[in-house]
Amino acid sequence: MTMTAKTTKKTENAILTLGPVQFNWPAEKRRDFYFRIADEASVDVVYLGENVCAKRAPFFDPFIPEIADRLITAGKQVVLSTLALVMDKREQESIRELCLGNDYLIEANDVGTVAMLGTRPHIVGPFVNVYNEGSAQTLVNGGAQVVVLNNELPGTTIQSLANNVPDCAFEVQVFGRLPLAISARCYHARAHGLHKNSCQYICEQDADGMAVETLDDEDFLSVNGTQTLSHAICDLSAEIHEMMEFGVRRFRLWPHWVDMVKVSSLYRQLLDDEIDADAMQSKLQSVAGFADFANGFYHRKPGADHITSSKKKRTE
Amino acid sequence: MTTTPLQLVCPAGTLAALKAAVQAGADVVYLGFRDETNARNFPGLNFSREELIQGIRYAHAENVEIYVAINTFVEAGRPEPWHQAVDDAHVLGADAVILADIGLLDYAKQKHPDLRLHLSVQASASNPESIGFYHQAFGIKRVVLPRVLTFEQIRDLCRQIPVETEVFAFGGLCVMAEGRCSLSSYVTGCSPNMSGVCSPASHVRYQQSGGDLVSRLGEFTINSFPEGEAAGYPTLCKGRFQADGEVSYLFEEPTSLNVSGNLQELVSAGVSALKIEGRQRGKAYVAEVVSSFRQAVDALAGGRSFENHHLGDLSEGGRDTMGAFKKTWR
DSSP: OOOOSSOOOOTTTTTTEEEEOSOOHHHHHHHHHHHHHHOOOSSSSEEESSSTTTTTHHHHHHHHHHHHHHHTTTOOEEEEEOOOOOOOOHHHHHHHHHHHSSOOOEEHHHHHHEEEESOOOEOOOTTTTOHHHHHHHHHHTTTTTEOOOOTTOOHHHHHHHHHHHHHHHEEEEEEEEEEEOOOSHHHHHHHEEEOGGGGGGGGGOOOOEEEOOOSSSSSEEEEEEEEEEEEEEOOTTTTHHHHHHTTEEEEEEEOOOOOOHHHHHHHHHHHHTTOOHHHHHHHHHHOSSSSSSOOGGGSSSOOOOOOOGGGGOOOO | OOSSEEEEEESSSHHHHHHHHHHHHSSEEOOBBBBBTOOOOOOTTOOOOOHHHHHHHHHHHHEEEEEEEOOOOOOTTOOOHHHHHHHHHHHHHOOOOEEEHHHHHHHHHHHTSSSSSEOGGGOOOOSSSHHHHHHHOOOOOEEOOTTTOOOHHHHHHHHHHHSSSEEEEEEEEOSSSTOOOOHHHHHOOOOOHHHOSOOOOOGGEEETEEEEEEEETTTEEEEEEEEEEOOOOOOGGGSSSEETTEEEEOOOOSSSEEOOGGGHHHHTTTOEEEEEEETTSHHHHHHHHHHHHHHHHHHHHHTTOOOOSGGGGGGGGGGOGGGGGGGOOO
């Protein structure tokens, strides 16, 4: 990403992105969600496509061209995102078709997809492990323009990467439940006494994932088919300006079944210095307060922790 | 090295376990250095440089190879411990290093073109394009397959890739795709990828609650055992949780992977090597498991049948599973 040297408002070229929907929302609902995003949301980039389960993709894929057109007409960049765990020929072939069959920018979420894209410019998604400068540089040399960072990376790592790999734009997940694991096994199906092959698309029942509680009734995780997410909602609104100082300019919101137009508008106001983080968080609470907020990973703490400003002890 | 259809790659967390593995019939012993560069970074475990020298000397005298796992992800701004580990493994005469990190693979290839590179399971390379990338970019000679594939998928894969494959045959079972799981760090701040630990003992507590023994990891309850039920270690993904109104082992029961009964299927699929998990295990366990697999592999090579009755006793919770090898596990 090009950084302007002139003194401008530091937030001027911040990009707000909307990651691909992680959950199994019915295709028409998902389409309508994106139409509203196109018309009203303050995001610059929208990722479309399926990251979690190949079985879901055929339902939504036919809607993608229409949605992409509407998003592009609204001035947003469209990125097609791909599966994180690719295990068989059918999955490989569907990704190959996607990569070869259109001119959209692709987000690769598996190293195999990175390889398929060759030197064509692309985005490396958060499900490919990039923990350090050497990995980022190798991928940039291969054609990556943007690397979306793994959510367990601390702020110090984000800073080091942003400083030392100047020809790569890094994107950080700032809002939403954190994808924590992916498996060959479907836990949604398992919880309902089913197998992945005969799952009855049971994951459709839970628009933000199936709540997993500990035996002492504490909110813990969230299951989304083969994916396991945090129960808590990541919110890095208090950290976003520090990341701007590091040189990070791309911030990702994960879609949830809440008013994402309002959520994006709050982050936009924060980036534009129209609202401070405390005020923003209390407003965010009223829009997306379906779980507690967490930001522990950024502070090298358990990801479930919520570190408030009085507790922060970051050494620069 | 014994000529067998399947090479036996065995774990060692100590010099004593290494010797036990060699004596029990290992073809290869894999191990790690005593720091965060390997994925079994547990207190009191693993090898100093001096111990590696002794281990290599001992193993090579018995025609057994040594692989060094340097399979965590390099910390940004601090690559030195990982680079040093690769340099030392090379200079001390390791037969291969097992790596996962793209940046570290690049370093190893540039710095030591003659060093044999294996792709760790932590790289989660589960398809021909991914494995092909690591082969083409870094010249890996072998991939350790993630525990997500069925026999059928492994057979398809082996036909399409230019490198050897190694699969997990026995021991601890990650139910999540390896290298792509932050559950442990979500709860404890310590992650397999960055710190080389999962559900670390430093964050485990057992508490008495009424008549139950409750096991906790960090701030969360992972399981609770009524009196009379044996209490297991609170590995996060083997805990009991509530979902949809039901209490269950949502992700997986406490169990061990065991494919000793299906070795012929692995040979037919084109697999080159079997990996036994358990660098954190003691020498008696290593000796027992390695010796059982030695007999099983030799029986297979000699066209004899072999039934092992001891392995089940060594499984976690006394139970074993074929895991993802069988499609119905999913």
